[in-house]
Amino acid sequence: xxxxxxxxxxxxxxxxxxxxxxxxxxxxxxxxxxxxxxxxxxxxxxxxxxxxxxxxxxxxxxxxxxxxxxxxxxxxxxxxxxxxxxxxxxxxxxxxxxxxxxxxxxxxxxxxxxxxxxxxxxxxxxxxxxxxxxxxxxxxxxxxxxxxxxxxxxxxxxxxxxxxxxxxxxxxxxxxxxxxxxxxxxxxxxxxxxxxxxxxxxxxxxxxxxxxxxxxxxxxxxxxxxxxxxxxxxxxxxxxxxxxxxxxxxxxxxxxxxxxxxxxxxxxxxxxxxxxxxxxxxxxxxxxxxxxxxxxxxxxxxxxxxxxxxxxxxxxxxxxxxxxxxx
Amino acid sequence: xxxxxxxxxxxxxxxxxxxxxxxxxxxxxxxxxxxxxxxxxxxxxxxxxxxxxxxxxxxxxxxxxxxxxxxxxxxxxxxxxxxxxxxxxxxxxxxxxxxxxxxxxxxxxxxxxxxxxxxxxxxxxxxxxxxxxxxxxxxxxxxxxxxxxxxxxxxxxxxxxxxxxxxxxxxxxxxxxxxxxxxxxxxxxxxxxxxxxxxxxxxxxxxxxxxxxxxxxxxxxxxxxxxxxxxxxxxxxxxxxxxxxxxxxxxxxxxxxxxxxxxxxxxxxxxxxxxxxxxxxxxxxxxxxxxxxxxxxxxxxxxxxxxxxxxxxxxxxxxxxxxxxxx
Numbered sequence: 001x002x003x004x005x006x007x008x009x010x011x012x013x014x015x016x017x018x019x020x021x022x023x024x025x026x027x028x029x030x031x032x033x034x035x036x037x038x039x040x041x042x043x044x045x046x047x048x049x050x051x052x053x054x055x056x057x058x059x060x061x062x063x064x065x066x067x068x069x070x071x072x073x074x075x076x077x078x079x080x081x082x083x084x085x086x087x088x089x090x091x092x093x094x095x096x097x098x099x100x101x102x103x104x105x106x107x108x109x110x111x112x113x114x115x116x117x118x119x120x121x122x123x124x125x126x127x128x129x130x131x132x133x134x135x136x137x138x139x140x141x142x143x144x145x146x147x148x149x150x151x152x153x154x155x156x157x158x159x160x161x162x163x164x165x166x167x168x169x170x171x172x173x174x175x176x177x178x179x180x181x182x183x184x185x186x187x188x189x190x191x192x193x194x195x196x197x198x199x200x201x202x203x204x205x206x207x208x209x210x211x212x213x214x215x216x217x218x219x220x221x222x223x224x225x226x227x228x229x230x231x232x233x234x235x236x237x238x239x240x241x242x243x244x245x246x247x248x249x250x251x252x253x254x255x256x257x258x259x260x261x262x263x264x265x266x267x268x269x270x271x272x273x274x275x276x277x278x279x280x281x282x283x284x285x286x287x288x289x290x291x292x293x294x295x296x297x298x299x300x301x302x303x304x305x306x307x308x309x310x311x312x313x314x315x316x317x318x319x320x321x322x323x324x325x326x327x
Numbered sequence: 328x329x330x331x332x333x334x335x336x337x338x339x340x341x342x343x344x345x346x347x348x349x350x351x352x353x354x355x356x357x358x359x360x361x362x363x364x365x366x367x368x369x370x371x372x373x374x375x376x377x378x379x380x381x382x383x384x385x386x387x388x389x390x391x392x393x394x395x396x397x398x399x400x401x402x403x404x405x406x407x408x409x410x411x412x413x414x415x416x417x418x419x420x421x422x423x424x425x426x427x428x429x430x431x432x433x434x435x436x437x438x439x440x441x442x443x444x445x446x447x448x449x450x451x452x453x454x455x456x457x458x459x460x461x462x463x464x465x466x467x468x469x470x471x472x473x474x475x476x477x478x479x480x481x482x483x484x485x486x487x488x489x490x491x492x493x494x495x496x497x498x499x500x501x502x503x504x505x506x507x508x509x510x511x512x513x514x515x516x517x518x519x520x521x522x523x524x525x526x527x528x529x530x531x532x533x534x535x536x537x538x539x540x541x542x543x544x545x546x547x548x549x550x551x552x553x554x555x556x557x558x559x560x561x562x563x564x565x566x567x568x569x570x571x572x573x574x575x576x577x578x579x580x581x582x583x584x585x586x587x588x589x590x591x592x593x594x595x596x597x598x599x600x601x602x603x604x605x606x607x608x609x610x611x612x613x614x615x616x617x618x619x620x621x622x623x624x625x626x627x628x629x630x631x632x633x634x635x636x637x638x639x640x641x642x643x644x645x646x647x648x649x650x651x652x653x654x
Contacts, residue, residue: 075613075614132484133483133484145580149476149477149481150476150477150479150481152477154476154477155582156460156581156582156583156615157459157460157582157583157584157615157618157619158582158612158614158615158617158618159582159614160582160612160614160615161582162579162580162581162582163579163580163582163612163615164579164580166576166579166580166611166612167494167576167579167580168495168496168572168575168576169495169498170498171496171497171498171572178612179610180575180610245495245498248495248507249493249494249495249576250580252489252490252491252493252494253472253489253490253491253493253494253577253580253581254483254489254580255482255483255484255485255486255487255488255489255490256483256484257484283506283507284493285485285487285490285493285505286402287402287485287486287487288483288484288485288487288490290485291484291485292484
């Protein structure tokens with residue numbers, strides 16, 4: 001087979017848009033990241049996204065992309081190619097993103113839940129290469145998940161490939177956006193780590209370096225915890241205990257080879273990885289715990305773009321094969 | 328292809344041995360169930376099991392089985408064909424059951440975790456026929472699980488296909504055999520339903536029809552709950568709340584088409600099914616909840632034997648194909 005043509009990858013996040021040309025080796029070219037001006041509505045944001053795509057193609061200088069891969073938070077309908085109503089993009093109702101991208105770039109397009117795209121990226125090019133069973137847990141604005149089962153991308157019957165953020169960790173605990181109380185996301189998303197720290201600051205007069213921040217974010221909490229701040233440590237340790245508990249559940253029920261932790265919160269590195277590993281090693285079922293490697297995303301902040309690229313590479317390959325079969 | 332030859336299925340339970348000849352339509356013939364005399368040790372029990380197998384073959388009158396399928400609780404090593412140390416059979420260390428059965432019946436043999444066999448049985452012949460993604464949860468002496476993902480049996484990296492009994496339902500709660508505290512199994516196994524009822528009886532002077540039982544078992548608790556006994560209802564309702572919570576977690580993370588509930592505890596029927604369905608419908612993520620049918624095992628008490636038969640049918644077919652390829 002000839003070397004595969006490059007593809008275009010578009011990642012639609014709630015705070016930023018990320019775009020790149022991706023080659024068959026999983027590398028990005030002409031990568032661009034710009035803010036998502038959500039208040040301008042879907043038409044303006046999509047026009048901006050597609051403009052970024054055209055600029056990325058020009059900068060990469062690798063020719064017309066063979067396909068376009070799009071990753072976006074759910075809920076979305078991957079089969080129909082429609083963003084049905086992403087939670088992080090209020091007002092984006094039934095946006096036919098695949099048809100729009102296909103027309104804009106003159107190439108076939110595909111969309112998937114961002115965590116589904118991410119696990120594909122990590123499995124193809126990152127920390128989960130060669131794993132039969134790989135789970136990806138993203139700790140970001142929200143908490144999402146994706147899985148590769150027996151070497152194949154698992155989409156789930158509802159197309160979201162696993163809502164790992166909605167494992168119960170504290171029954172009757174904090175209210176979660178999904179309607180239950182006590183889900184992992186209600187504690188371990190970047191948003192909720194910050195909210196919990198702010199609540200603790202407001203509820204007491206305790207001394208904390210966090211009081212110097214005008215707006216406490218999750219990265220301030222992890223940095224202050226790393227520096228030994230008591231209040232930050234209290235929030236961080238509780239977060240790690242609950243994250244470790246949820247990852248233990250996932251290890252018990254899936255028996256994976258690899259669990260990849262990604263998303264902004266994991267920029268804290270070993271401060272996050274070590275306690276989660278310790279909890280899984282101590283509390284998961286013996287055979288499952290021994291098989292499961294817990295690790296950080298190998299693709300870092302590019303995981304969703306590379307994942308969207310992997311989707312597009314697969315689509316381009318399938319289109320090529322179909323074309324070849326027709327000849 | 329000619330009609331497939333029948334196979335022999337052997338299920339090694341902690342309290343009973345179940346044996347049958349299984350035909351390609353999933354039906355059992357010459358089925359025999361006899362107690363497991365655990366105190367006699369592995370050699371005597373296996374001699375008994377194989378004797379049952381020979382009797383079943385004679386009664387069925389369908390000729391020599393083309394393969395032997397064995398289901399047993401874990402841990403076991405399915406690839407090596409060895410029972411490494413089943414929790415329900417103390418002292419059975421590294422029993423080479425596949426080699427022993429193969430020699431005894433002059434046919435190839437295969438062994439799997441009983442819940443893994445059961446989900447295959449339900450997927451092929453029971454309540455999960457045609458489902459892309461099917462989960463099986465057995466509520467029996469312990470709580471086990473198995474899954475079919477994208478139409479294929481999922482064994483997990485550790486070969487136990489998912490330990491659904493070890494989803495956390497009440498952090499810091501009852502001690503579980505696995506070492507954690509608060510797993511589903513610590514509440515919802517038949518054993519633990521009975522233990523919890525006995526504890527509640529011992530801790531108070533409350534009136535209860537259960538006091539008439541010399542030894543309270545799970546089926547007494549469900550029967551008394553169905554009849555409106557307050558104490559039994561307290562145990563049963565708590566069990567259903569925790570079971571519903573765990574099934575909600577599984578629905579969220581797998582996004583299955585079907586969740587099949589089987590094992591002795593599910594003989595309580597709608598008393599168990601209705602509350603679990605209600606909790607999943609009310610609390611699982613919307614798209615996942617809408618896709619997932621929660622149902623009782625279609626194969627009832629025969630699920631493990633039919634599952635072991637399905638394993639053997641697959642093995643016989645693979646052996647035939649290999650034979651045909653050689654010709």
